[in-house]
Amino acid sequence: MAGLLEVRNLSTHFSTKEGLIRAVEDVSFDLDAGETLGLVGESGCGKSVSAMSLMRLIPNPPGKIVNGEIVFEGRDLLKLGDEEIRHIRGNRMAMIFQEPMTSFNPVMTIGRQVAEPLEIHRNMTRNKAWTICADLLRRVRIPEAGKRLQSYPHQFSGGMRQRAMIAMALACTPRLIIADEPTTALDVTIQAQLLELMKQLTRDAGTALILITHNLGIVARYADRVNVMYAGRIVEKATVRALYADPRHPYTVGLMASIPRLDQDVKRKLRPIPGQPPDLLHPPSGCAFHPRCRNRIPVCEIHRPALEKASDGHEVACWNPVREAPPCC
Amino acid sequence: MLLKVTDLAVYYPVYQGAVLKKKIAEVKAVDGVSFRIEEGKTLGLVGESGCGKTTTGRAVLRLEKPTAGEVLFSGEDISRCDNSQLRRLRRRMQIVFQDPMGSLDPRMTARDIIGEPLRIHGSTTNKGEYRDETDHLLEIVGLHPGMGERYPHEFSGGQRQRIGIARALSLRPHLIVCDEPVSALDVSIQAQIINLLEGLQERFHLTYLFIAHDLSVVRHISDHVAVMYLGNIVEIADRHTIYRRPLHPYTHALLSAVPIPDPVLESNREHLVIEGEVPGPLNPPSGCKFHPRCPRVEERCRTERPAMRGVSDGDHQVACHLVD
Numbered sequence: 001m002a003g004l005l006e007v008r009n010l011s012t013h014f015s016t017k018e019g020l021i022r023a024v025e026d027v028s029f030d031l032d033a034g035e036t037l038g039l040v041g042e043s044g045c046g047k048s049v050s051a052m053s054l055m056r057l058i059p060n061p062p063g064k065i066v067n068g069e070i071v072f073e074g075r076d077l078l079k080l081g082d083e084e085i086r087h088i089r090g091n092r093m094a095m096i097f098q099e100p101m102t103s104f105n106p107v108m109t110i111g112r113q114v115a116e117p118l119e120i121h122r123n124m125t126r127n128k129a130w131t132i133c134a135d136l137l138r139r140v141r142i143p144e145a146g147k148r149l150q151s152y153p154h155q156f157s158g159g160m161r162q163r164a165m166i167a168m169a170l171a172c173t174p175r176l177i178i179a180d181e182p183t184t185a186l187d188v189t190i191q192a193q194l195l196e197l198m199k200q201l202t203r204d205a206g207t208a209l210i211l212i213t214h215n216l217g218i219v220a221r222y223a224d225r226v227n228v229m230y231a232g233r234i235v236e237k238a239t240v241r242a243l244y245a246d247p248r249h250p251y252t253v254g255l256m257a258s259i260p261r262l263d264q265d266v267k268r269k270l271r272p273i274p275g276q277p278p279d280l281l282h283p284p285s286g287c288a289f290h291p292r293c294r295n296r297i298p299v300c301e302i303h304r305p306a307l308e309k310a311s312d313g314h315e316v317a318c319w320n321p322v323r324e325a326p327p328c329c
Numbered sequence: 330m331l332l333k334v335t336d337l338a339v340y341y342p343v344y345q346g347a348v349l350k351k352k353i354a355e356v357k358a359v360d361g362v363s364f365r366i367e368e369g370k371t372l373g374l375v376g377e378s379g380c381g382k383t384t385t386g387r388a389v390l391r392l393e394k395p396t397a398g399e400v401l402f403s404g405e406d407i408s409r410c411d412n413s414q415l416r417r418l419r420r421r422m423q424i425v426f427q428d429p430m431g432s433l434d435p436r437m438t439a440r441d442i443i444g445e446p447l448r449i450h451g452s453t454t455n456k457g458e459y460r461d462e463t464d465h466l467l468e469i470v471g472l473h474p475g476m477g478e479r480y481p482h483e484f485s486g487g488q489r490q491r492i493g494i495a496r497a498l499s500l501r502p503h504l505i506v507c508d509e510p511v512s513a514l515d516v517s518i519q520a521q522i523i524n525l526l527e528g529l530q531e532r533f534h535l536t537y538l539f540i541a542h543d544l545s546v547v548r549h550i551s552d553h554v555a556v557m558y559l560g561n562i563v564e565i566a567d568r569h570t571i572y573r574r575p576l577h578p579y580t581h582a583l584l585s586a587v588p589i590p591d592p593v594l595e596s597n598r599e600h601l602v603i604e605g606e607v608p609g610p611l612n613p614p615s616g617c618k619f620h621p622r623c624p625r626v627e628e629r630c631r632t633e634r635p636a637m638r639g640v641s642d643g644d645h646q647v648a649c650h651l652v653d
């Protein structure tokens with residue numbers, strides 16, 4: 001299958017009063033049509049900034065994409081003008097944000113907002129767009145969809161707002177949807193409903209999905225491939241099965257050993273990763289993970305390891321990767 | 330039995346009108362909740378937002394006045410205590426809050442935050458003793474005593490939660506209510522705090538009421554797990570049974586909604602996704618409150634409220650008509 005998206009050496013920096021923050025540094029990955037890619041990591045690892053960079057939504061200043069290529073459907077998005085990028089955003093590529101209350105306009109009805117991409121990108125009349133909208137809301141299973149078009153965002157529950165957000169993202173049948181922690185703010189049963197819905201709708205339409213989350217369980221259930229990020233860089237890339245069966249980067253292994261698992265019967269101690277995530281204003285030398293790493297060797301403090309092939313479709317950036325499956329799994 | 334809660338209820342009145350306020354309704358945040366915790370054990374209280382788990386925790390400490398019911402803390406009924414009795418009992422029961430930034434005074438140093446209970450309850454009088462005691466508390470939670478003079482904003486989220494825990498420990502309590510103590514933290518830091526809480530429990534023989542929405546965290550740390558829905562406990566069982574043999578359809582749905590970080594297991598696992606959302610507590614459904622979302626609903630579920638009853642051994646209790 002032809003690659004839908006190719007990201008090459010993407011770097012996004014922010015200049016702040018305190019200094020330069022390299023939020024995303026030298027990130028490269030590919031995405032095929034219809035595929036679901038998980039982007040995992042903790043707060044500040046650069047997963048959201050990567051997504052915003054793909055959409056060209058980085059506020060400038062203070063942020064700037066300083067390097068790289070984002071080739072989407074054969075065109076480098078970083079070379080396009082503002083007008084051209086607007087034709088892609090919300091049309092060929094759409095985004096679902098974490099907080100549906102702040103990402104909807106509170107003084108516009110849900111219907112107008114969900115219809116907006118259709119009016120803009122498809123030149124539809126408002127009436128036509130509204131008919132399609134009602135249909136979209138039905139597809140995301142909002143009860144009494146026709147009536148709810150007239151509602152304002154505050155009249156919707158958190159789960160309903162997120163459904164409307166999914167409907168809006170799907171409006172122009174994009175080729176790629178980027179979902180940034182789409183269900184983190186929601187209750188677990190609602191979370192499950194929405195993720196199942198997104199999975200089903202993207203599969204039906206053959207839409208590719210980038211799923212950004214800190215939850216390794218969600219990645220295991222919904223993604224095909226995973227990129228693990230730490231301090232602005234990808235430290236491990238693999239298919240979902242390979243990553244969980246055979247994690248190589250000590251950070252990935254550490255993350256897996258530090259989460260309590262629902263199916264774990266014996267009461268065993270968690271093995272937390274010692275220390276704190278790094279301060280990106282003063283990142284550690286060499287490999288950014290070395291101060292917290294159990295596999296550290298002298299070279300880690302001096303040189304940064306590059307992503308290297310560990311096996312087919314599995315890459316890891318580490319001087320001393322974990323060799324075998326850890327005893328915990 | 331350190332804590333025995335029987336038919337606890339907390340109702341909030343809903344008023345209409347500005348001058349002549351008229352009570353028009355009641356929100357039954359907690360509506361007849363019973364459980365017990367043995368000394369040195371952990372009961373996990375799990376449920377979605379608005380299910381009444383936090384209110385239950387606060388009522389146990391009498392930070393909310395119960396509308397009805399009994400809260401026996403080592404034999405004394407907290408819901409009927411007068412102020413001086415309450416003051417005495419409160420030394421033995423403490424709380425750790427979810428948001429460490431919101432629950433620590435930004436203008437106080439870490440040492441003063443941790444030492445405040447000591448000052449209030451007058452257990453240390455001279456300065457040297459106060460300093461030694463607060464140093465000791467900082468060490469217990471894994472912070473360097475030299476950090477005592479810093480202010481909350483100078484600490485990371487995980488460190489702030491450690492300060493909250495040190496404050497809760499300062500009076501050597503028996504019971505600690507942990508209200509979502511790790512949900513605001515990053516995954517790798519969560520594990521540090523969970524391990525700290527477990528270690529402290531062992532060391533000081535603490536009893537926890539652990540409130541959280543994350544079922545895998547709750548199952549990890551608890552001996553028993555109680556599942557709440559709209560103000561009621563719908564099922565209680567030990568940590569093994571709640572996962573292996575859940576009986577209430579809601580428990581079942583909740584468990585299956587939590588993804589397990591194992592793609593092979595996930596692809597073979599049955600995913601029961603329940604429809605709809607939690608109804609508002611102002612007009613809860615008739616009969617079993619879960620019936621509008623229940624995949625196995627029957628006629629009597631709509632009219633008859635199921636009572637909690639024991640199944641197999643007395644340890645496992647469930648409130649559902651469909652369980653025999």
